[in-house]
Amino acid sequence: MHADELIFKIRSRSARVAVVGLGYVGLPTAAVFADAGFRVTGADVKREVVEAVNAGRSPISEPGLEELVRRCRERGTLRAVCSAREACEDADAVIVVVQTPLDERGEPELEPLRSALRGAGESLRRGALVVVESTLPPGGMREVVVPELEACTGMRAGEDFLLAYSPERAIPTRTLEEIRTNPRLVGGVDDASSEAAAELYSCITSGGVYREHVDVVEMVKLVENTFRDVNIALANEIAVFCEALGVDVGRVIELANRHPRVNIHTPGAGVGGHCLPKDPMFLIGRARKQGLRLEVIEAARRRNESMPLHVLRKVERALEGRREPKVAVLGVAYKGNTDDTRHSPAEKVIKGLLRRGVRVCSHDPFAKQDFGGRFTNSMEEAVRGADVVVIMTDHDAYRRMSASELKRHLKRDAVIVDARRVLDRGEVERQGLRYLGLGC
Ligand SMILES: NC(=O)c1ccc[n+]([C@@H]2O[C@H](COP(=O)([O-])OP(=O)(O)OC[C@H]3O[C@@H](n4cnc5c(N)ncnc54)[C@H](O)[C@@H]3O)[C@@H](O)[C@H]2O)c1
Incomplete structure (x- = not known):
């Protein structure tokens, strides 16, 4: 079929856009299209x-989003409804x-x-x-x-009707910027679908x-996140090994990364969020159906899934005899400066401690989630009288924490x-506190 009429409407911004799903990706997407001059119904x-x-607020924490939603509501370019049927009518x-x-x-739960x-x-x-932007398994x-x-x-x-796949590849905390600047992939079921979808996205991204082919696009999306998962697993493995040797992994990675062809990722308490723990599984599951084992990817998944347990063991050692x-627990979000707690490593640590009868009080400047323990909005209250403070999320607020101030409450x-690894080990130890960092 031809897409000429639709392309004309897209170019003149008279095309009406519906966005089904107003979550971490959908709402920023809807707001960016509305900001680009389209009438959008989410x-x-x-x-x-x-x-x-509809009240001009953002239900999620994402830099710039609340302001953009408010602006689009004031201009009348964005509205929200409860049913996909209603949003898609016109x-x-x-x-x-x-x-x-x-x-x-x-x-995959589809x-x-x-x-x-x-x-x-x-x-x-x-x-x-x-256009489907949700991440799909191969062949989805x-x-x-x-x-x-x-x-x-x-x-x-x-x-x-025209139909295309265009997976979103933006990162939380920079979602708006990346929707507007990342290169976009488009795979239509036919040429006209690809052409129309390419026209639509060229209105919002400067990244090209x-x-x-749709099969290629499906793989690219999954391979990108798998690349990140595998590389984080490598960093985590090196961190665990350095820890056993008593070598500071921070220095190791910093110096190794000065080599022009080395870029080791940052080790951490585990991999969370809606995408990284799941996207490699889409590949693993599909490969198994083909009779293939993706051994490196599977091992990486296991390593990253084991990291919260590794942290839990460190906390347990610190608690011995008390x-x-x-x-x-400082930080329940899976990633710094977001409120997203899906698949957060903090969940496993908190639940593991609760199972052992330990009193847990968690804090997070963005997210509100107790994972079965106690949660407070006050960092001071969380750390008051604590035997152990475990920093699970690299929020800026924790990077700014002073060890001397922390010590007053512990x-x-x-x-x-x-x-x-957000605090300065030397500073913590100068305050007479014991420091157990990941990988050192
Ligand atoms: N979160 C990210 O950073 C990110 C990045 C790239 C890609 N993705 C992919 O984008 C997709 C969406 O992820 P997300 O993080 O935005 O998810 P999300 O859970 O934050 O948002 C999904 C929204 O869709 C709504 N919804 C579900 N069924 C609906 C229906 N029938 N009608 C209307 N609304 C419905 C839910 O209520 C929810 O608000 C996923 O496939 C994910 O893998 C996410």
Whole structure:
């Protein structure tokens, strides 16, 4: 089919855009399109999300997002509704960006995506463009998206409507900037779909749009996050080994990275969030179906999954011989300066300590999540009288913490377990506190 009319509407900004799923990716995407001059309707099944957006607020913590949402609401270019069907009624372009997690067996859980597609499909107009931005397993477009949309619309992809995959690759804390500057990948079910989707994204990114076969695009997205997961696992493995040898991994990595062809990642308490722990599993699962083992990727996953346990063991060693100890956990988000707690390493550490009967008080400047223990918004309250402080997230607020100030609130012989290496070891030790960093 032809995309000429739609392309004209996109260029003149008269195309109406619907975004299904207003989460960590969907809301920034909707706001960026609205800011670029499109009339955007976002849909989310969570009423509180819809209410927040319509009130000009952002339900998630992401730099610049609240201000952008407010501006778009004031200009009348962005609105939110509770149903995908309603959002797509008058849409020329529909972007679907709902969660695609793993189920308990480690398989892709695609029911939220199917349900979002069915919702959009109920009112999809002939000639409209659908773009899936949610991360898909290999073959996801062919095996899930196309049949689901065709079944619920009674129309044919590439004949009656346009359809493309364009995975989001932005990083939390820089989502808006990266949506506007990252190169974009687009894989349509036919040329017209790729052309229309490329036109749409060229309105919001200065990074260029690359059109490729949809199978290639699916792999690129998964391979990128797998690259990061494997490299973080290498850094973590080196850190654990350096720790056993009594060698400071920070110095090792710093000096190794001065070599022109070495770029070792930063070791940490584990890998979390919605993407990195899951995307390699999409590859692993698919490879197994082909009778292949992705041994390096599987080992990397195991290493990264083991890191919270490694931190837990360090805390347990620090607690030895203490009666009714208290542990302060600083940071429950999986990553610095975000409020996202999905698959956060802090969860395993907190639950492990609670199982052992340890009193846990956690704090986070962005996220509110107790993981079954006690949570407070006051850092002072969290650390007051603590035997051990374990730093699980590299929030800027923790980097700015002074060891002398911290010491005033802790037990006299307290231990700092710095699982993100945010504090200066020398300064902590000068205060008479014991420092157990990751990898040293
Ligand atoms: N979070 C990231 O940084 C990131 C980065 C790149 C890619 N991705 C991928 O983008 C996709 C979305 O991730 P996210 O982090 O934004 O997820 P999220 O959970 O933050 O957002 C998904 C939103 O979709 C809504 N939703 C679910 N079903 C719906 C339906 N039927 N109709 C309307 N709304 C519905 C949910 O209520 C939720 O608010 C995933 O596939 C993820 O792998 C995420």
